[in-house]
Amino acid sequence: MLHQTIKTEITAALRAKDAIRLDTLRGLNAMFQNQMIADKLSAEFLPDDKALALVKRAVKQRKDSIEQFEKGGRTDLADKERAELNILEAYLPQMMSRAEIRAIVAPKIAAAKSAGAFDAKSAGKFTGLIMKELAGKADGAEVKAVVDELSK
Numbered sequence: 001m002l003h004q005t006i007k008t009e010i011t012a013a014l015r016a017k018d019a020i021r022l023d024t025l026r027g028l029n030a031m032f033q034n035q036m037i038a039d040k041l042s043a044e045f046l047p048d049d050k051a052l053a054l055v056k057r058a059v060k061q062r063k064d065s066i067e068q069f070e071k072g073g074r075t076d077l078a079d080k081e082r083a084e085l086n087i088l089e090a091y092l093p094q095m096m097s098r099a100e101i102r103a104i105v106a107p108k109i110a111a112a113k114s115a116g117a118f119d120a121k122s123a124g125k126f127t128g129l130i131m132k133e134l135a136g137k138a139d140g141a142e143v144k145a146v147v148d149e150l151s152k
Helices: 002-016 021-039 048-073 075-089 100-112 119-132 141-148
Strands: none
Touching: 002 021, 002 048, 021 048, 021 075, 048 075, 100 119, 100 141, 119 141
């Protein structure tokens, strides 16, 4: 379980005196605890699907913060956020490559085109359907890029 792994690694970071890793993991654990309270869960650990969603949210927050700090000229804060981002990304599943996405999307687009059910206007809906199918396995921007590329 992801939540259990995070708790174990907090102890390891404490022993290693790795302050950034410790702060990041403690923040993540706090998010897990808050979610458990909000969902009124009595289990010891948050289920993996909910824990993974929180890790993704934390990653997105770090990316947004990095962008804002760089716009503001605060490279010191952006560097700290980058370090936290690297730690958090280690807990995300490996995303599919563009070639793997293309291998899944190309036959579906070809079938939809031959049935007359696909045109440039329906590419957005098609992207949404593919994202549901690849839930958590592929980056949305990559899927959109592949669909746009193949719909031409």
